[in-house]
Amino acid sequence: MPALNFPPSDPRYLVKIHDSEIRHGKTIASADDDALAPDEQRFYSFYTPALTAGLRTISVSQVVKAPGGSNFTLEGSQDFKITAPRFHIPPADLHSVYPPSGGTFPVKMLPYVVLKDPHLPWERSMGASAPTDQDRVRVPWLALWVFQPGELLLPKIDLLAKSALSETGTVRLKCKDFLNAGAAGLVPTPLKSNPNNPEEEDTEADFIFADIKVFQAFTQTYASDGSSSSPIDMSPYGYLAHVRKVGSSALKAAAASLEDDSFSVVLANRTGPLTAQQPLGKAVVHLVSLEGLDSAFTPAQSSTFVGLCSLYSWTFRYTSQDDQVEFEDALRIIGTPSTGVEFLRPPKEKWMDLVNSSDPIKSRVGKRLRDGYSLTKYRTLSGDETLAVQRGPLIPTTPPINGPLNRNIHLFSSQLQILDSQVGLVDNSYASAWNLGKTQALADEKFLNALVRLRTRIYLRALLQAKSTVMNQEGPKKILDRLISSVDSVLNLSDARKFAKEKWFNEVPPERTECLSLWDSALRTQFKQVASQEASILGNAISGGLYDEANGPVSTDWAVVLAWTLDALYLSNISWQHLLMEPSSLPDNSIRFFYVDPTWLNAYLDGALSVGNHVEGDQDSVRAALKITLQTFLNTVNPALGYIPQIPISGCLIRSSIVSHFPDLSIIADRPAGDTQAPILKRTNLAPDILLVLFDRPLTSVDFPDGIRICQPPHQQAFVASNGKISVDSIDMVYKRISTDPDSSSNVMMERLATVPEPAKPLLHSDYGIVHAKNIAQKAFGYLKDTLKTSFSELAPSATVLALHFSYTLTRLTLPLSAPDPEHPVNGFQLTMLEVQDLHGMGTGYNQREQAVKTSVFSSDENTLPQAQTDTESETVSYPTPRPPYFAPLSKLLLTGPRTYISASTETPTANMPTDTQYVLQVYALGYKSFSDPAGAETRIPRDVDGPLNLVFGLQRKSRPDGASYLLQAVSVHIPSDLSGSSAGLILGYTGPGASMANNIRFMPQIQCPPAAAGTASEVIINLSPRSRTPAENLLKSCETLMNKDLTYVLRQVPINKAASTLNVVFDIIVKEYYGDSQTALTSTARVKLVNIADL
Incomplete structure (x- = not known):
């Protein structure tokens, strides 16, 4: 299939x-x-392979008849080996054990091990006689033996002189050494050297040395009356191993492979202490090899131990409780119907008091924590550390609708940051998702290559077709004019600015001339339309209709992109620290429900699909075209299935030891009647004890009519020596209805038929708690044969009869969900962020703002200031969206290479301190026309503006013909401030988001608002200090003035003093420079005048 x-x-x-x-x-x-029908199992008493391990011979003979009548025979033979595990079990074959390592276990229950290979217990032969057709027993070569710690010895022999017992009582030895000691009579063991396969004896393995009395209790012959005799009898172990074939629905509920549907199970045959005189405590379980154990093996009378090979071992502790403690107690702790449904958020004690606080800021923070947010460290672009709030895609509330963020595609993750003005913190949730999507797209080579090829194909075809359409719409004269204009443009290239860094300050013409470029309005419109059409074509199948992963794609690259995108919507490759931002939201032994934030997923996909935009710059029509095609796929009903693709919108997280102890834990979440969609979309382990389950529907009783059920996997069903009472004197034989009719319609529940107290001796070795498996199987078989008659057709006692007789009731937890809330409906996932904002289509408004931004910052690394530009338009223009923050160009030093003065590592800066200031400061308002006095004495900033301003503090190093360099310790800028609004202050204090370096990240800005001293005016101080924490005398050359020609920084959201008395007032900003280890500052003054916009 x-x-x-x-x-x-x-x-x-x-x-x-x-x-x-x-x-x-x-x-x-x-x-x-x-x-098998859903939820059915089929039991097999054994599943022997066609050939068991050992040396085999294949013989061939052929009779040849000659035409003359004489015949002759050709014969040939060849030896070959059948290999099977002997001293080690492959880790891949071990499915699970019970009780789990370190767990607790009732005394009357029987440990067991589940193996993925159904043939493994019978891959080595334990007898030479051929069984009859009615024989239902095959003795396996594996057995599960339970020991008390004192029953495993460390004999005083030379072989073990330097050895010590492990936690489970094993000793690690070389197999050859152990077998040689056995052959020499030093260690009584049934294992012998195998000359046909000597290489396996060169490995190391674990061996145990069992007390001789315990060994005899495990292996001696037990009659029907419970009496024992010395000959070894392995036939009871044929009843302690069986095979289970599990139905596909049970495997799907566990997200397990449907190919591995058969499991072999090996039971132990020993209970815990049955008397008060036998203390409860630690027990050790060993999966031992029975190879060589038969009536011919007889340890010497003086032997005190027997050496055996242990293929796997673990420990647990006994408890006096009768229940299946480990599983049932875990389910009780996780939740019961009375506890209701709890969502993924921190405990109430962390946010309840904050939410109820009268302080609005504390209440707001509490609500953020209640909604699943965490406080995280956030490093700004300048390197400053601050706090931010953030949460992942799993949220405890119904998904919010964020219209502005979901409208357009995004060019930077910062466009997805949300400022919580009430608490002054940035919400980085969606910005982090955008960055994560882009990072993982870049890391996936297959997806990256497919996406770039797909983008290139759509771009080239769309551009050619768009050009052809535009050309056909134009007349010959217009085409000729376009060619003449192109020639003029080429001739004017020689007038371009010389320095590459000044390209950012080139004048942007108010209108673009029409040409066949991507930014021509007519061609741009055609390009968008054709790109969407081309992406739609590539999203089809060869046979017609949409490609749906079950048919052949027109574009194999689209198939890769679609598969990666759908996997991303299923939270693939998203690490747990992004899924679970707050660890306290998921405590131990808990189940927490959640919804999937669609805006987070859309931001993640937007970042991933943004990769490969090498041509369109701040527009990305190809990305929008790909997302529209993807949206069409997600919103189209698949005709073969009858429903649209299923996308997760909710789910649950289970954190418990049962997740690791029961890897195939069944999660059942039935849909309403008549709904044929998959009930569970995904289940995966985020950690050994954390299980993630995803659904595609709201968490309501309407969509989960039977609730969500957590059930023990059928092939990990527990076993108990008696479902009634058990003691050293008696044991209750609880007979259950066991049907052998293959017609599932005639099968009924395994209800109890009768409870018959029996003497313990025929069924139990009370001294050691050894269960007489053969006698119990015969008793159960006889009762069922006499009672059920027609519905029980088994011919002889078997391992399946005993397994069903020992089986313990499967445990299940049902979690009912609440009714839908009409005030908070939950819709299916919708792909958003589909629109392209054509920034080049804004006309003169866009160009005017670009020019204002670009001329407001220094363009030279020397003490020369840019001249004021003349605007062709003076009216105020309303811009639909803010552009990304402007960053000053790289300094000329980085473009031209290091100066010669730093070529030698031993060179030091000038020893003397400077006698005059080395920097000049000018202040501008970002986004407004700059003004500077030709003499550099004064700059202007507007006061008649709405809201705060972003101020650019342009600190430029003065030109020095002598090339002297000094060790800069710090720079402080003192801005006059007055909270009262008088004319004494340029600004009204400062409580904004902070300052950031425009280009030079060697220095870090820090803000101080000290209280005013008596008789002095208040001020806001911005200190620029080296990012390095090295003392001043050990500072690197990176702090020299020659290396720091540009110290420009941006102070954001500055409240300007708009009092009437401040109009045309000139304010002095003091700049203090500190050099070397001197505490004396060199002081200069920058003059700033507050004017109206018209006077800029």
Whole structure:
């Protein structure tokens, strides 16, 4: 079946399996004649391979008849080896053990081990006689033995002189040394050297040395009356191993491979202490090899121990409780129907008091924590550390609708930052998602290559077709004019600015001339339309219609991009620290429900699909075209399935030891009647004890009519020596209805038929708690044969009869969900961020603002100031969106290479301190026309503006013909401030988001607002200090003035003093420079005048 090609590690494994079943009109297992109905199991007493391990010979003979009548025979033979595990179990074959390592366990329950290989217990032969057709028992070569710690010894022999017992009582030895000691009579052991496979004896393995009395209790012959005799009898162990074949629905509920549907189970045959005189405590379980154990093996009378090979071992502790403690207690702790549904958020004690606080800021922070946010460190672009709030895609509330963020595609992650003005913190949730999507797209080479090829194909085809359409719409004269204009443009190239860094300050013409470039309005419109059409074509299947992963794609690159995108919507490759931002939201032994934030997913996809935009710059029509095609796929009903693609919108997280102890834990979440979609979209382990489950519907009783059920996996069902009372004197034989009729319609629940107290001796070795498996199987078989008659047709006692007799009731937890809330509806996932904002289509408004921004910052690294530009338009223009923050160009030093003075590592700056200031300061308002006095004495900033301003403090190093360099310790800028609004202050204090370096990240700005001293005016101080924490005398050359020609920084959201008395007032800003280890400042003054915009 095609679905069998889906590995369980596929993020959409469950959905692909389900869709494949619907397409083929049958279950995956229905091709098998032995297919099981949902939730059924089939038991086999044994599952022997065709050939067991050992040396085998194949012989061939052929009789040849000659035409003359004489015949002759050709014969040939060849030896070959069948290999099987002997001293080690492959880790991949071990599925699970119970009780779990370190767990607790009732005394009357029987440990067991589940193996993925159904043949493994019988891959080595334990007898030469051929069984009859009615024989239902095959003795395995594996057995599970339980020991008390004192029953495993460390004999005083030379072989073990330098050895010590491990926690489970094993000793690590070389197999050859152990076998040689056995052959020499130093260690009584049934294992012998195998000359046909000597290489396996060169490895190391774990061996145990069991007390001889315990060994005899495990192996001696027990009659039907419970009496024992010395000959070794391994036949009871044929009842302690069986095979279970599990139905596909149970495997799907566990997200397990449908190919591995058969498991072999090996039971232990020893209970815990049954008397008060036998203390409860630690027990050790060993999966031992029975190879060589038969009536011929007889340890010497003087032997005190027997050496055996242990293939796997673990420990647990006994408890006096009768229940299946480990699983049932875990379910009780996780939750019961009375506790209701708890969502993924921190404990109430962390936010309840804050929410109820009368302080609005504390209340706001508490509400943020209640909604799943965490306080995180946030480093700004300038390197400053501050706080931010952030949460991942899993949220405890119904998904919010954020219209502005979901409208346009985004060019930078900072466009997705949200400022919480009430608490002054930035919400980085969606910005982080955008960055994460882009990072993971860049890291996935297959996806990256496919996306770039797809983008290139769409871009080239759309551009050519758009040009052709525009050309056909124009007349010959217009085409000729365009060619003449192109020639003029080429001739004017020689007038371009010389320095590459000054390209950012080139004059932007108010209107663009029409040409066949991507920015021509007519061609741009055509390009967008054709790009969407081309992406739609590539999203189709060869056979017609949309490509849906079950048909052949027109573009294999689109198939890769679509698969990666769908996997991303299933939270694939998103690490746990992004999924679970606050660890306290998911405490131990808990289940927490959540919704998936669609805006977070859209931001993640927007960042991923932004990769490869090499041509369009601040527009990305190809990305929008790809997302529109993806939206069409997500909103279109698949005709073969009858529903649209399933996308997760909710889910739950389970954190408990049962997740690690029961890897195939069943999660059942049935849909309403008549709904054929997959009930569970994904389940995966985020950690050994954390399980993530995703659904595609709201968490309501309407969408989950039977609630959510957590059930013990059927092939990990527990076993108990008696479902009634058990003691050293008696044991209750609890007989259950066991049907052998293959017709599932005639099967009924395994209800109790009768409880018959029996003497303990025939069924139990009370001294050691050894269960007489053979006697119990015969008793159960006889009762069922006499009682059920027609519905029980088994011919002889078997391992399956004993397994069902010992089986313990499967434990289940049901979590009911609440009714829908009409005030908070939850809709399916919708792809957003589809629009392209054509910034080049804004006309003169865009150009005017670009010019104002670019001329407001220094363009030279020397003490020369840019001249004021003349605007062609003076009216105020309203811009629809803010541009990304402006950053000053790189200094000329970085473009031209290091100066010669730093070529030698031993060179030091000038020893003397400077006698005059080395920097000049001018202040501008970002986004407004700059003004500077030709003499450099004064700058102007507007006062008649709405809201605060972003001020650019341009600190430029003065030109020095002598090339002297000094060690700069710090720079402080003192801005006059007055909270009262008088004319004494340029600004009204400062409580904004802070300052950031425009270009030079060697220095870091820090803000101080000290109280005014008596008789002095208040001020706001911005200190520029080296980012390095090295003392001044050890500062690197990176702090020399020659290396720091530009110290420009931006102070954001500055409240300007707009009092009437401040109009045309000139304010002095003091600049203090500190050099070397001197505490004496060199002081200069920058003059700033407050004017109206018209006077800039």
